[in-house]
Amino acid sequence: MTNSRRDIFKFAGGAVAGALFTPAPWRLITDTALWSENWPGIPRPARGEIRAKFTNCALCPAGCAVRARCVGEQPVSLAGVHGGLCPFGLTGHHLPYHPARLKQGPIEEAKAAVRKRAPDGIAILDLNPGRTVSWTYRRAMASLQGLYLAPESQPVAYDLSAAKTVLSIGAPLLDGWGTPANVNAARQNFRLIQAEAVESRTAVLADEWIPLAPGTERAFAQEILGALQGERTSVVARELTADGSSFVLGDAPEIPEINRLLGAYGKIIVAPSEAPVPEPWKKSAAAITRLADVPDHSIGVLLIDESNAASYIPWHFIEPKLTGDNPLVVTFAATRGGYARHAQYALPIAVYPELTDDIAPAVDSIHPTFRISVPLVAPVVTPPAGLANPADFVGALAGVPASNALRERADAIHKSAEGAIVTYADGKETPVKDLTADAFWKSLNQGARWDRPPGLSSLVPAASRSTLRPAEPIESSADLPLIAIREPHNPALVSPLMTKLYQESGLRLAPNRVALNPDDARAAHVPNGARAVLQTRIGRCSVEVTVDPAVPPGAVQVGGSPGIQDVCGPAARVKVVPA
Amino acid sequence: MTLRGTIVFSIGVLAALGAGWAGFPRVIYQTHRQPVDFSHQIHADKAGSKCDDCHAFRADGTFAGVPTLDKCSGCHAAAMGSTVAEKNFIERFVTPQREPEWLVYARQPENVYFSHITHVKRANLKCERCHGNQGTSNTLPPFQQDRISGYSRDIWGHAGRPAMTMDACVACHRQSHLEHSCLDCHK
Structure with missing residues (x-):
């Protein structure tokens, strides 16, 4: 019997028909789909x-306590230990x-240039003091006869638990102002009056909420001050004085005097209490100087530490302090977005959670505390590019050893034998005097927190700095019709995931965005989502526009990007024009 | 169609059915042997071990899964019996302190979240419900891996024994009226 071509086709037809009644074709379809989800190149969790x-x-x-869920050595999710964490x-x-x-960044070249x-x-601007x-910076500057600059020369701490009424003039009290757990714990005990335009x-x-006209925050503070001095009457001022335990928060220069008249100093506003520091450090440290107190054209070499900056000082405040003759600016930064735009050298630094650093006391931390941000991952940027260590860099300039500073500080705290250490893994609190110096250091390096309990600490009243700035001349509104309202400060580096929050929740204004009232947007001919130029007396920068009816007419809410802040101080007059 | 044509067609059908049902499963799965000839039965009978002696929950509720060498070395630092399997295990892994690369039958894909503690402590499921008689078996079954998808036959296939396939999960959840949404299990 010979097989014809027709037989082969019939056999193949039968095989195809038969195959349909087996798992093979269906399984191949499923497996191919699964394979396409797992092919090489798709990132795989460790x-x-x-x-x-x-x-x-x-x-x-x-400095919220963080519990990191790690798979192997890789953190895959972070959660708060006492309460939650913010989205950042x-x-x-x-x-x-x-x-x-x-x-x-050219680390060695920068070092040689500074030397x-x-x-x-020489001066160093520390944007995360404490x-x-x-x-280390203060000791180095004392040795080099330089200046240690910080945003505030006389920091204060607020005891929210002692307040019964809080008047906040534009301060983001419930939105990243202090330690969220402390603020939330104290919240039910005080009445909060928020006075701001948005x-x-x-x-x-x-x-x-007292809605103010944009740009009238200082006038409102002056009205409160006048009422407290008996020059006029104010319902809010009466409310503040009624319960005898009130204070005012905000940026207006009248506020220290208001708080002094309210008797808040020593009761609610105290000097921040710092964890013990080795005695030799105190003897050889430069004083803290406010940038505003530095004479113009006096800084030839400016080093800027931007690591986890708690604030941003617009460049137009810094620039006049630099010498006119080719000043040298070196910044230690995580991104090119901040002072790197103005510096000759921008040196890369470690970022959280790959850096080892202690955390400055929060504004509502009235008792001394010491916590170390322990690295969760090895530095991602490795040699030959490498990361600059600002402490080593500055310390080396002055011959101040910096590499062991955290351990020396921990030993000084241990030597004081005060307070207790809280370990999060087991939730235990152990008095320092029961630990050896090595055990104390080991606990700190496992994320533990040292606190001196309230009973052992005495609150030192903060000094009231009531020197009032003269009223700034009011800018003309003829060519700049809008008043800027700034968003609270955000970290310089945020996860790309945050852009999803920016875009979908409306909870935060993206750093490069401005929000306008629909009427103002129409007048400026800028639709929602359009690119535009933000123009002030100082300069101009490119922005994206969000049209938001919640923004009052005559105001523009601006994001916190350094580019915007450089051209736009608080309550600055601005104009938005199509790009 | 002629009789001859019908016969040829039928042969084609039968050949495909045979290949599809008998040959295909052998071809699609790649069989791997576990690194150690481990007997659950001996450990259960002679050492009186229970499942959670080795497959324990950590203090934070996460499941430790397959025990690490440290756990095994605690008893097998030296031979306790005279089996070849134990001798090989000590020579190859315990003495050189080399972690055995166990192949996990029920490892779920990245898009699945499975909590052992929820199923064991809250739903009171016995280990056998999903893992069959592994706990009393004398040998470990071969690990069969789909050549295309890369998944274990125990999670995506028909292993012929209780396994952690999606169908099995769905059936059990349906039976227990716990079908809330895909996100119960899928990330």
Whole structure:
């Protein structure tokens, strides 16, 4: 019997028909679909032992305790230990891999350039003062006869638990101002009056929101001050004086005097209490100088530490302080977005959670505390590019040893034998006197927190600095019709996931965005989502526009990007024009 | 169609059915042996071990899964019996302190979240419900891996024994009226 071609076709037809009644074709379809989900190139989470590591979030001075769920050595999710974390903190483990991160810089060249110029008018601007590294800077500057600059020369701490009424003039009290756990714990005990132009997150959660006309915050503060001095009457001032335990928060220069008249100093506003510091450090440290107190054209070499900056000082405040003759600016930064735009050298630094650093006390921390942000991941940027260590860099200039400073500080705290250490893994509190210096150091490096309990600490009244600035001349509104309202300060580096929050929740204004009232947007011919130019007397910058009816007419709410802040001080007059 | 044509067609059908049902499963799965000839039965009978002696929950509720070498070395630092399997295990892994690369039958894909503690402590499910008689078996079954998808046959296939396939999970959840949403299990 011979097989014809027709037989082959019949056999094949039968095989195809038969195959349909087997699992093979259906399985191949499913498997191919599954394979397409798993093909090479798709990132795969690490496999390994699942365990918890503890650290303290270094993104802001709140320094929330963090429990990191790690697979192998890789943190895969972060959670708060006492209470939750903010969205920035929850996504902190993304930061080392941020695409905008500064990854290389001429570290040795910068060092040589600074050595060549120092100590000719050298200064360091520390945007996150109160850390151990800040003491290294102060010691180095004392040795080099330079200046240690910080945003505030006389920091204060607020005891919210002692307040019965709080008047906040534009301060983001419930939106990243202090330690969220402390603020929330004290919240039910005080009445909050929020006075500001926009209905911010704090205004929404306040007991009373006083909508101010944009740019009238200082006038409002002056009205309160006048009422307290008996020159006029004010319902709010009466409310503040009624319960005898009130204070006012905000940026207006009248506020220290208002708080003095309210008797808040010593009761609610106290001097921040710092964890013990080795005695030799105190003897050899430069004083803290406010940038505003530095004479113009006096800084020849300016070093700027931007690591986890708690604030941003617009460049137009810094520039006049630099010498006109080719000043040298070196910044230690995580991104190119901040002072790197103005510096000759921008040196990359470690970011949370790959850096080892202690956390400055929060503004509502009235008792001394010491916490170390323990690295959860090895530095992502490795040699030959490498990362600059600002403490080592500055310490080396002055011959001040910096590499062991945290351990020396921990030993000084241990030597004081005061307070207790809280370990998060087991929730235990152990008095320092029961621990050896090594055990204390080991606990700190496992994310533990040292506190001196309230009973052992005495609150030192903060000094009231009531020197009033003269009223600034009011800018003409003819060509700049809008008044800027600034968003609260955000960390310089945030997870790309945050852009989803920016775009979908409306809870935060993206750093490069401005929000306009629909009437003002129509008048400026800028539709929602359009690119535009923000123009002030100082300069102009490119922005994206959000049209939001919640923004009052005549105002523009501006994001916190350094580019915007450089051209736009608080209550500045601005104009938005199509790009 | 002629009789001859019908016969040829039928042969084609039968050949495909045979290949599809008998041959295909052998071809699609790649069989791997576990690194150690482990007997659950001996450990249960002679050492009186229970499942959670080795497959324990950590203090934070996460499941430790397959024990690490440290756990095994605690008893097998030296040979306790005279089996070849134990001798090989000590020579190859305990003495050089090399972690055995166990192949996990029920490892779920990345898009699935499975909590052992919820199922064991809250739903009171016995280990056998999903893992069959592994706890009393004398040998470990071969690990069969789908050549295309890369998944274990125990989670995506028909292993012929109780396994952690999606169908099995769905059936059990349906039976227990716990079908809330895909996100019960899927990330």
